Every structure is written in C-alpha cells, then in structure tokens.
Amino acid sequence: MKTLLCGGAGYIGSHMLKWLVERGHSVTVLDNLSTGHREAVQWGEFVQADLLDPASLESAFAGRSFDAVIHFCARSLVGESVAQPYDYYANNVAGTLNLLEAMKRHGVSKLVFSSTAAVFGHPVQDFIDEEHPKAPINPYGASKLMVERILADAAQAHGLRSMALRYFNAAGASPESDIGESHQPETHLIPNALRAALGTGPGLKVFGSDYPTPDGTCVRDYVHVDDLAQAHEQALAYMDTHEGAHAFNLGNGQGFSVREVIDAASRVAGRPVPYELAPRRAGDPPVLVASSQRARAELGWSPRYTSLDDIIETAYRWHRNPRY
Numbered sequence: 521m522k523t524l525l526c527g528g529a530g531y532i533g534s535h536m537l538k539w540l541v542e543r544g545h546s547v548t549v550l551d552n553l554s555t556g557h558r559e560a561v562q563w564g565e566f567v568q569a570d571l572l573d574p575a576s577l578e579s580a581f582a583g584r585s586f587d588a589v590i591h592f593c594a595r596s597l598v599g600e601s602v603a604q605p606y607d608y609y610a611n612n613v614a615g616t617l618n619l620l621e622a623m624k625r626h627g628v629s630k631l632v633f634s635s636t637a638a639v640f641g642h643p644v645q646d647f648i649d650e651e652h653p654k655a656p657i658n659p660y661g662a663s664k665l666m667v668e669r670i671l672a673d674a675a676q677a678h679g680l681r682s683m684a685l686r687y688f689n690a691a692g693a694s695p696e697s698d699i700g701e702s703h704q705p706e707t708h709l710i711p712n713a714l715r716a717a718l719g720t721g722p723g724l725k726v727f728g729s730d731y732p733t734p735d736g737t738c739v740r741d742y743v744h745v746d747d748l749a750q751a752h753e754q755a756l757a758y759m760d761t762h763e764g765a766h767a768f769n770l771g772n773g774q775g776f777s778v779r780e781v782i783d784a785a786s787r788v789a790g791r792p793v794p795y796e797l798a799p800r801r802a803g804d805p806p807v808l809v810a811s812s813q814r815a816r817a818e819l820g821w822s823p824r825y826t827s828l829d830d831i832i833e834t835a836y837r838w839h840r841n842p843r844y
C-alpha cells in the first residue's frame with residue numbers, strides 16, 4: 521500500500537512512519553519542518569512541502585500515486601492556540617482543505633485524520649466515548665472539530681472515506697530509541713518529568729494541586745505512540761470495507777494523576793523528579809479518560825502498552841540520549 525504521510529517528521533508521525541515501513545508499506549512523508557525533525561524521517565521518501573502552499577503540496581502528489589493519506593500536520597498547543605487563533609485555523613483547517621482538494625484532484629479517496637480529545641471540552645462523564653458532547657474550549661480543539669465536520673460533508677459530496685482518531689495523551693517512544701519525543705519548547709508532562717530527573721531540563725512545575733481528584737492533580741489517559749500507530753494502520757484497512765466518515769477515541773481507559781506520573785518517572789529513572797507546585801494551567805480539565813471500546817470492537821485495536829511504567833521506560837531510554 522502506498523501512503524502519503526503528512527506531518528511524518530513530527531512525534532507521532534515519525535512513529536507512524538517507522539511502523540508502516542516495518543510492515544511493508546511504501547511511504548512518502550510530507551512535512552514543512554516547522555516543528556518536525558528531518559532526522560526523524562529515517563525511512564521512506566521525504567518531500568518538504570507546506571499545506572498552505574498549494575504549489576509545494578502539488579509537488580508531493582505530482583508523479584506519484586497514493587492509496588491513502590494519513591494527516592498529522594497541525595499546530596497542537598492549547599495555550600498557543602488561544603493566543604494565536606488565526607494561525608491555528610489557517611494551519612489546521614485551511615491547510616486540511618488544501619490537502620482534501622489535492623486528494624480530490626488526484627483521485628485519493630481515503631484519509632486517516634489526527635484528531636484529539638480536545639474536541640470534547642470539559643468532560644461530563646468519567647469515560648469519554650464517541651457520543652460525549654463535543655464542545656471544545658480552545659481554538660486547537662475547535663479547529664480539529666471543524667475538520668471532522670468537513671470530513672462528514674466530504675463523505676456526502678465526494679465519497680471521501682475517512683477516519684478521525686481522537687488521541688488522549690500520546691506518550692513513550694520507539695523501543696529502539698531511534699526516534700522519540702522532541703518538542704521546542706517542551707510542554708508535555710512525561711518529557712518534562714524525565715528531563716527534570718535526568719538534569720537535562722529544569723525542575724518540573726506541577727500545574728495545580730487543588731483539583732477535585734484523589735490527590736488534587738490532573739488525571740490523564742496516557743497511550744503509547746506505537747499503539748496509536750497500530751490503530752492508524754487498522755484504520756486504513758477499515759476504510760477498505762467501510763464508506764463514510766468515522767471517528768474513534770484512542771486511549772488506555774485508565775487515568776493517572778500528575779503525582780502518579782512523577783512517581784512512575786522516578787521509579788523508571790531510579791532518581792527523584794525535582795518538582796514544585798505551581799498554579800493551574802489555563803484550559804486544563806481535571807480528568808480526561810477515554811473509552812476506546814469502539815476502536816477495540818470495530819478496528820480490533822489492542823494496545824500493547826497497558827502499564828504506565830512501561831510507557832515511561834521507552835520515553836526514558838530516548839531522553840537519556842536524544843538524537844535530535
């Protein structure tokens with residue numbers, strides 16, 4: 521199968537790339553390298569192009585044929601999206617429209633789209649399933665939900681088959697440590713905790729210890745990047761037999777508090793994570809935990825990494841000696 525992987529130089533995209541190539545897929549990566557790393561594209565073919573530049577986008581399609589597109593290109597920081605909403609709507613919505621138009625021109629009719637738990641906004645139930653109300657509370661989540669709506673319209677109008685996969689907290693790294701998580705600046709909990717433990721980053725700030733949760737810190741559902749990659753590959757197969765626009769949630773179904781993550785990171789690193797308590801971060805709901813029953817039942821998805829320590833262990837190996 522020939523796949524165009526948009527955003528394949530990023531954290532989740534590069535793990536997707538490795539996963540697909542190791543399973544015999546032929547992959548072309550498209551990335552503008554705004555936040556991704558050229559060093560992460562260690563497999564397949566690379567085209568530097570920007571979804572907001574139609575000429576460069578066309579260059580990725582010209583002379584190639586694709587069975588499907590997997591689309592990770594996006595700006596993805598909640599706080600930044602609140603400060604710079606135009607950038608978020610331009611990149612995430614207008615950029616995706618350009619991609620959809622290029623797919624239509626070139627007769628590519630299957631898309632796996634990287635969506636997010638942020639489409640739900642504040643949770644109204646313990647386990648967030650696909651029926652949970654969608655009420656995003658920031659431009660990032662709103663931009664992803666807009667694309668989900670566009671995909672439903674595209675199914676009706678143009679017969680596009682699509683699968684939006686809504687990730688909860690992507691975490692971990694390839695067990696071989698050849699690729700991993702490297703954001704600039706790093707805002708995510710697990711990398712920040714490990715870098716604090718290793719002394720390669722500042723002490724961790726715990727954003728909020730007065731939430732209505734058992735230990736007062738926020739609870740999240742951490743899911744390994746390779747398990748996300750597995751779901752995308754299964755989504756490609758699902759679209760062979762299913763028309764229309766679909767959306768599935770992807771998480772482990774188990775919540776861990778910030779304090780539990782700190783304890784696990786200390787166990788894995790064999791040394792304490794230096795941290796201090798800090799005020800709440802704007803826009804953080806107290807608890808976000810997925811119900812992934814639908815992905816399990818319909819895709820046959822079965823995450824391999826169910827232990828938080830095992831997920832953090834793969835991240836730790838990367839952060840001990842990051843290649844980029």
Ligand code: UDP
Pocket residue numbers: 689707708709710712724725726727728738739740778801804
């Ligand atoms: N968090 C924290 N310190 C950090 C980074 C994150 O306390 O340096 C908290 C954050 O407030 C949230 C949880 O850890 O409650 C997970 O945050 P992350 O940014 O990793 O993912 P998000 O849930 O925002 O997608």
